[in-house]
Amino acid sequence: MGRMAYVLGIDIGGTCTSAAVSRLVGPTWSRPEIVRLDPQSPVIPSVLHVTTNGSLTVGDPGRDGPLVDGGRIARGFVRRIGDDVPLVVAGEACTPQTLVAVLAMWVVERIVAQEDSDPEHIVITHPATWGPYRKRLLHEALWEIGLTNVTLLPRPVTAAESHSFQGFSGRTLAVYALGGTGYEMSVVRRTQPAGFQVLGCAEGVQPLGGADFDQALTDHVRSAITQQIGAAQLDDRRLRLALFGLGEECARAKEALSVADETEVRVQLPQGPVQLRITRAEFEELIRPALELTVDTLDRTIRSCDLRTDQVDGILLVGGSARIPLVAELISARLSRPVTVEADPQVTVAAGAALAACQILALASRRHDPNWRRQPAPIEYPDGPPSLPQDSAESGDDEQREPPPRPPVRVTPLDLPRPRSGSRLVPGRGFR
CATH class of the missing domain: 3.30.420.40 (ATPase, nucleotide binding domain)
Incomplete structure (x- = not known):
């Protein structure tokens, strides 16, 4: 062959x-x-x-x-x-x-x-x-x-x-991209004989993405651990080393909360293992203000193209952080348009x-x-x-x-x- x-x-x-x-x-x-x-x-x-x-x-x-x-x-x-x-x-x-x-x-x-x-x-x-x-x-x-x-x-x-x-057959599409370190909003339209053209686009003035959500969850978990063991214990060098890998564990927990209502964050401290239950609702409250900012940017980008939101045939979510369910919920509630996110x-x-x-x-x-x-x-x-x-x-x-x-x-x-x-x-x- x-x-x-x-x-x-x-x-x-x-x-x-x-x-x-x-x-x-x-x-x-x-x-x-x-x-x-x-x-x-x-x-x-x-x-x-x-x-x-x-x-x-x-x-x-x-x-x-x-x-x-x-x-x-x-x-x-x-x-x-x-x-x-x-x-x-x-x-x-x-x-x-x-x-x-x-x-x-x-x-x-x-x-x-x-x-x-x-x-x-x-x-x-x-x-x-x-x-x-x-x-x-x-x-x-x-x-x-x-x-x-x-x-x-x-x-x-x-x-x-x-x-x-x-299977998208519409003419105008809004693309909401939320990655690890930034976000970008765009509106595209079909052209002939093939392809799409960009009608308008905007990116975040300040970097904002999945890494910031990881950090927000890490800070939340660190605060909960501090309340459990006492702030004085943070002077222990062994404890600080144990908390060094907390960010990676919280990143894993963030991904888990995209498909589950709750998950556990496990940390091995000198005093013994600690398990903290984190719910999706808790995580969403941490990141809601930031996500609302991105939806504001999407709304402004659509309007900057002299389009009403009902003139957009659909909204596509891309980027690793687009998996977060709250993203689609906020966009649907604000713009009332079909929202699609692919499996990956x-x-x-x-x-x-x-x-x-x-x-x-x-x-x-x-x-x-x-x-x-x-x-x-x-x-x-x-x-x-x-x-x-x-x-x-x-x-x-x-x-x-x-x-x-x-x-x-x-x-x-x-x-x-x-x-x-x-x-x-x-x-x-x-x-x-």
Whole structure:
């Protein structure tokens, strides 16, 4: 049997990265298949680590092992694209777009090793608030590392593709994205001959996401433990060490409360094990004010597109924190529109990116353009409208223009390992 042609969708988020493939089966493309980038999970942390011997690994080394030098870890670099102040990793300065490109290459090489062939096309997502400047920076970094057959598309566009594949037939869709460290609200509309365009978008002024909900629950549990054992006991060094892993346990409890009405937080203290019962109602009261703020932003985003809420055909929830039941409850109560969250909203955007890649291939094939795969500039859907309406650029949106002049910053490129023929970058072991 010959190798099966396939396309690849990659979503590199602020905290996690996911990917999906769709394969050519006869004349049609298959349902997107989420690729497990981690043995225990379909996603991998959007984290790069430079080891003491100089090799580069992907994933958070502190998640399953001992603490490491934080100066050798790079995280949160996606949102830094467009900032000409470099990130310093292992004593070397590098641009955030270079780090994103390296992570993208890691995903591509992992998929190529599994499929034993190169993808026909790749779609990589980006925040809807990005303008041409940031997209160009990322596309140039991808081109430099060797990823040339790439289309960059806004996350809400690919999320809408996934929702359309699942049966959404409406014209206008609001996309509510709530991740680990931020949120973004968008409104998209169908276009012809294919795809969606972004009518409007907004992101949180202050970072807000699942990590903040984890911290709120951690503070709540820590306060309850303090009441049980007495504040004076907190001076005990052994107790402070025992509470060090409380955040991870509370993150697990938060996920459990997405499907259960209550759960237990277990902590091994010097005095003995402690179990605290946490109900979903308690957790929801902790995070309700923050979630109401995100719903306010969604409402304003819809209205900024000169739309009434009843003119939106549906609302799609994406991102890991979209699993929290209170999110859908608050949105439904406020906007009275159909709200949908897929079984795993953390990978919705990646699945849609693979679907978008299928459409791009189909449209390009109909145009009989043999050079479309070698375009170095970022493109939208062929014949489609721009990602943002023209009036966004005319209303003072700095994202649509070059950034203002800043003092020159000398950036020494990080000497990252470059992929070789037949090599691949594996978690914890660098390029092999």
